[in-house]
Amino acid sequence: MGKSIQELEALVSQTRRDIVRMVHAVQSGHPGGSLGCAEYFTVLFHNIMKHQPSPFNMEGENEDVFILSNGHISPVYYSTLARSGYFPVDELATFRKLDSRLQGHPATAEHLPGIRIASGSLGQGLSVATGIALSKKLNKDDHRVFALCGDGELQEGQIWEAVMFAAHNKVDNLIMTVDVNGRQIDGDTKDIMGFENLRPRFESFGWNVIQMNGNDINDVQDTLSKACVLSGNGKPICILMKTEMGNGVDFMMGSHEWHGIAPNDEQLASALDQNAETLGDY
Amino acid sequence: MTNLTTLEKKDKGERCSDDLTELRQNKKKVGVIYPALAGSRKKNKFQNEFPDRFFQVGIAEANMMGLAAGLATAGKIPFTGTFANFSTGRVYDQIRQSIAYSGKNVKICASHAGLTLGEDGATHQILEDIGLMKMLPGMVVINPCDYNQTKAATIAIAEHYGPVYLRFGRPKWPIFTDANQKFEIGKADLMESGSDITIIATGHMVWQAKQAVERLRSEGISAELLNLHTIKPLDEEAILDSVSKTKCVVSAEEHQINGGLGDSVAQLLARKMPSPMEMVAVNDKFGESGDPIELLDKYGLGVSDVVTAVKNVLSRK
Numbered sequence: 158m159g160k161s162i163q164e165l166e167a168l169v170s171q172t173r174r175d176i177v178r179m180v181h182a183v184q185s186g187h188p189g190g191s192l193g194c195a196e197y198f199t200v201l202f203h204n205i206m207k208h209q210p211s212p213f214n215m216e217g218e219n220e221d222v223f224i225l226s227n228g229h230i231s232p233v234y235y236s237t238l239a240r241s242g243y244f245p246v247d248e249l250a251t252f253r254k255l256d257s258r259l260q261g262h263p264a265t266a267e268h269l270p271g272i273r274i275a276s277g278s279l280g281q282g283l284s285v286a287t288g289i290a291l292s293k294k295l296n297k298d299d300h301r302v303f304a305l306c307g308d309g310e311l312q313e314g315q316i317w318e319a320v321m322f323a324a325h326n327k328v329d330n331l332i333m334t335v336d337v338n339g340r341q342i343d344g345d346t347k348d349i350m351g352f353e354n355l356r357p358r359f360e361s362f363g364w365n366v367i368q369m370n371g372n373d374i375n376d377v378q379d380t381l382s383k384a385c386v387l388s389g390n391g392k393p394i395c396i397l398m399k400t401e402m403g404n405g406v407d408f409m410m411g412s413h414e415w416h417g418i419a420p421n422d423e424q425l426a427s428a429l430d431q432n433a434e435t436l437g438d439y
Numbered sequence: 440m441t442n443l444t445t446l447e448k449k450d451k452g453e454r455c456s457d458d459l460t461e462l463r464q465n466k467k468k469v470g471v472i473y474p475a476l477a478g479s480r481k482k483n484k485f486q487n488e489f490p491d492r493f494f495q496v497g498i499a500e501a502n503m504m505g506l507a508a509g510l511a512t513a514g515k516i517p518f519t520g521t522f523a524n525f526s527t528g529r530v531y532d533q534i535r536q537s538i539a540y541s542g543k544n545v546k547i548c549a550s551h552a553g554l555t556l557g558e559d560g561a562t563h564q565i566l567e568d569i570g571l572m573k574m575l576p577g578m579v580v581i582n583p584c585d586y587n588q589t590k591a592a593t594i595a596i597a598e599h600y601g602p603v604y605l606r607f608g609r610p611k612w613p614i615f616t617d618a619n620q621k622f623e624i625g626k627a628d629l630m631e632s633g634s635d636i637t638i639i640a641t642g643h644m645v646w647q648a649k650q651a652v653e654r655l656r657s658e659g660i661s662a663e664l665l666n667l668h669t670i671k672p673l674d675e676e677a678i679l680d681s682v683s684k685t686k687c688v689v690s691a692e693e694h695q696i697n698g699g700l701g702d703s704v705a706q707l708l709a710r711k712m713p714s715p716m717e718m719v720a721v722n723d724k725f726g727e728s729g730d731p732i733e734l735l736d737k738y739g740l741g742v743s744d745v746v747t748a749v750k751n752v753l754s755r756k
Contacts, residue, residue, distance in 0.1 A: 216514040224509075265541045273512050275541045278532050284502045285537055288509015288517075295470075295491065295515070315533070318502035326494075 159204040165374055167435035168199045168240060173405045174438060175236035177428040179252040180419045186253060186261065189415035190307065191233035193338050193371065193400035198237040200377045201303060205385065210242035213270035219298055222289055224274060226282020226306035227336070228262040229417065234271075235259050240436070243271035249439040280313025282306060283333060287323050290331040301388055304333045309341030312350050317362075323393040324363030332384045334396040336371065340413035355397050364395045371398035405432055449586040449611060459485045459518060462597050468515045469597060472496060472503050500525045504533035504545075511543040516597055519545065523552035523606055524565040527572055538602050539575040546596050547572075551609040552582075553693035554721070554738055555643055555731035564726040570698020572604040573671045579603040579624060580671040582692075582700075584645035585614045588668060591622035599624055606642065608693070610731045613646050625669045627677040633663035636749050637681040637688045641667045641700045644691040644719065644740065651745035662749060673703050679712055687715040687756050689748045693740060696720035715755035717748040 160168070172195045180186035202208075206221040214220070225234050232252065239246045244258070251257035258269035262277030274285045286304035293300060310316060323331055335355065339346050346352055359366045365387055369380035377398075384394050402416065403409025406428040409420075420428055462469045470492040471485050486493040496503045500521060507517040519526065526549035527534070538545045549568065556564045573580045579601065583589045589607050596603040616628075630645065631652045640648035645666045652662045663681050667674065682688055688708065690701035701718035708714050721738050735741055 215512065218513070274508060274543075275536050278536045280501075281505050281508075281533055281537050284505020284533075285509040285512065287502075288506035288511075289513045290509070291494065291506065292510050292513030292515055296513075315499075315501040315505065318497075318499035319505065322496055322499065322502055322506070325497075 162374055162378070165196075165199055165203065165378070168203065169195045169374065169405075170432045171434065171436040172199060172233060172236045172240065173432040174429055174434060175240075175249055176232040177406065177420055177425055178438065179232045179235070179249055181422075181425040182250070183253040184419045186232055186419060187229040187417045188232065188406075188419070189340070189402040189409060189413070189417070190227065190230040190336065190338065192406060192409060193402045193404045194230060194233050194305070194336055195405065196374045196377050197305070197334065197336075197371050197398060197400075198233050200374065200381060202237050202241040204378060205381045206303065207300060210238075211270065213243060215273060217273065217289065218296060219300060221300045222273065222286075222302045224282045224286040224289065224302065224304045225263060225276055226286075226304060227279060227310050228276030228282075231259070231261065231263050234263060238269075238271035239439070244269060246439045279307070279310045280315040283316055283319040283323075286333070287319050287328055287331060290323075290328045291326070293330055294328075299330070299389075301330050301332055301385065304331065306333065306335055307341070308335055308337045308339065308352070308355070309346050309349070311335065311352060311355075320359070320362050320364065327391050328393050329389050329391050331393045332388060332396065333393065334398050336400055337397050338400045338402040340402045340416060342413065342416045344413055359395045359397075363392060365390070365392040366395045366397060368397045368399070371400035372404045407431060449614060459593065460488055462594060470494065470510060470515050470517050472507050472510075472517055472519045500530045501533050504530045505537055507545045508537035508541060508543045511538075511545050517545050518548050520548045520550070522563060523549035523568045524563050527568040527604070528565060531571060534572075534602075535575060539578050542577065543602060544600050546603045546605060548593075548605045548607075550607055552606045553608055553643065554726045554734040554740065555608045555610045555693065557610065557731040557734065558728050560728040561725040566693070566695045566721050566726065567698060568604070568606060569670055569692070569694050569700065570702070573698070573703065575602075577601060578671065579669070580606070581624065581669050582606045582642040583668050584642055584666055585612055585616050587614055587616045587618050587620060588622065591620050592668065595622040595624055608643055612643060615646065615649065622668075625672040625674055627674040628666040628668065629663070629677070630666050631662065631664035633661035633685070635661045635685060636753060637663045637665065637678075637685045638691060638745065638749065639665045639667050639678065639688060639700065639704055640691040641670060643693050643735075644745075647735070647740065647742050648691050648745050650742045651749065654742065654746050655749055660749065660753070667700060670700050670703060673707060675707055675711070678704060678707060682708065682712055682714050687752045689717045689719060689745065689752055691719040691740070691745055691748075693735070694720055696722050715752050717752040719745050719748050
């Protein structure tokens with residue numbers, strides 16, 4: 158069952174190519190965080206979630222649901238949705254262009270399959286995911302809700318409102334992942350709003366916390382599987398996922414600089430050289 | 440001074456609670472989400488009957504709006520409830536992105552709107568909420584005039600798919616509309632027929648305007664009164680029909696002059712039927728503590744203010 162590690166790695170390589178090509182084409186978008194989360198998205202959508210890409214059902218009843226809170230990493234989200242069957246891969250070429258369903262930040266208004274909520278203004282997705290999780294409990298639907306937010310995003314107060322609520326109400330069908338890349342638009346998170354020791358912070362709020370290396374595909378596979386086993390035990394689950402912003406493209410790694418800028422032609426060529434075309438470019 | 444002693448009075452929050460309970464009993468997918476004000480609001484009846492569908496969120500309105508968006512995504516019909524100030528201004532971005540832009544079927548029920556909140560003062564007396572909410576694409580904005588109309592509106596918005604802002608007040612207010620009325624979103628109620636002037640009022644100001652109509656009648660002025668319970672979508676047809684007959688308008692609302700009902704009516708008339716108009720509204724000021732009726736009088740929303748506005752606009756005809 159599921160894809161082999163080799164198949165997942167091929168998908169990750171292709172997704173990285175999609176990300177840099179999409180952002181390069183319109184000279185805008187957010188490649189850094191997108192690249193850092195390529196393994197997470199790939200494993201989650203191809204090997205962990207029980208979901209139905211087509212026909213897409215907004216309510217998501219009787220399937221696992223994913224909510225992206227840090228909407229600016231839309232390139233990795235769109236690539237993953239397309240390559241797991243939600244919409245044609247060719248549509249990635251319309252990213253951020255007029256009349257596209259692939260808005261700069263994810264939106265429902267254009268009815269892109271796979272998107273259930275608009276995100277971009279930070280801090281809101283965990284609340285939405287919790288609402289869907291509550292609904293699943295009311296419906297006696299034992300599927301799970303996955304959510305992703307950034308570590309810089311934890312500076313938003315609404316996140317902690319939702320963290321309190323989910324623990325108090327034992328929303329244990331909720332698996333939130335925090336992309337701990339240590340960077341945000343203005344620099345390193347530790348310099349901007351020192352926020353270390355995330356594990357005890359979440360534990361003290363009543364969450365079950367596990368950690369993984371988000372750029373180690375085996376670890377991602379094992380930890381997400383473990384999170385599923387841990388769910389349903391009275392506590393929401395938080396996965397602290399260590400990643401490298403810009404992972405897989407050497408000149409984008411080790412800095413916050415590539416949070417939200419696009420590569421030029423030369424840089425694109427270098428990025429593509431580092432990531433093989435495994436499944437065909439869009 | 441306005442006389443509030445002649446009719447049975449109830450606050451509209453009680454009505455909302457009774458109606459939600461009725462709706463749920465009729466197997467609607469209704470849920471209620473409340474911040475830690477349930478005691479001061481009136482959702483207790485629903486909470487007692489359907490505890491699994493009542494979500495107490497604590498003092499955390501942003502999360503409340505996000506939870507509502509999530510529940511709606513999954514097909515439920517969430518009703519959020521808190522004071523109007525915390526239902527709009529405090530959570531504007533959450534409503535904008537997660538509810539309005541995302542097209543979610545959330546019903547934002549907001550009590551304690553306007554000056555008539557009274558003694559709590561300007562921190563809580565929001566007078567900008569209609570403007571904030573009507574600017575959001577796709578948002579329906581409703582401000583019923585009494586207890587019975589709030590009941591009818593609560594049921595009607597559950598039947599409507601899409602985000603709705605339902606605004607009501609805190610004070611016990613006269614009940615003067617039919618207990619079994621049918622509420623049609625976007626359709627103005629003709630409360631009084633007249634030929635000299637059209638008064639367009641919403642919320643508590645409908646009662647003020649009704650009294651003004653009586654006073655004007657005694658002076659030989661025939662005023663038509665439209666209860667515009669739905670500010671958006673605006674009942675353009677009803678307004679234009681009336682103004683084409685009377686040739687002048689007064690709007691009356693418990694809201695800032697900028698961004699409210701009068702603003703919508705003026706925009707319509709400027710485009711389709713330019714006519715003399717006066718606006719009874721709060722003129723770019725914050726409120727203050729005090730008795731609700733004294734506040735209405737001090738801030739230019741008394742019955743005599745409506746009468747004066749009518750006379751002013753008649754002189755411009």
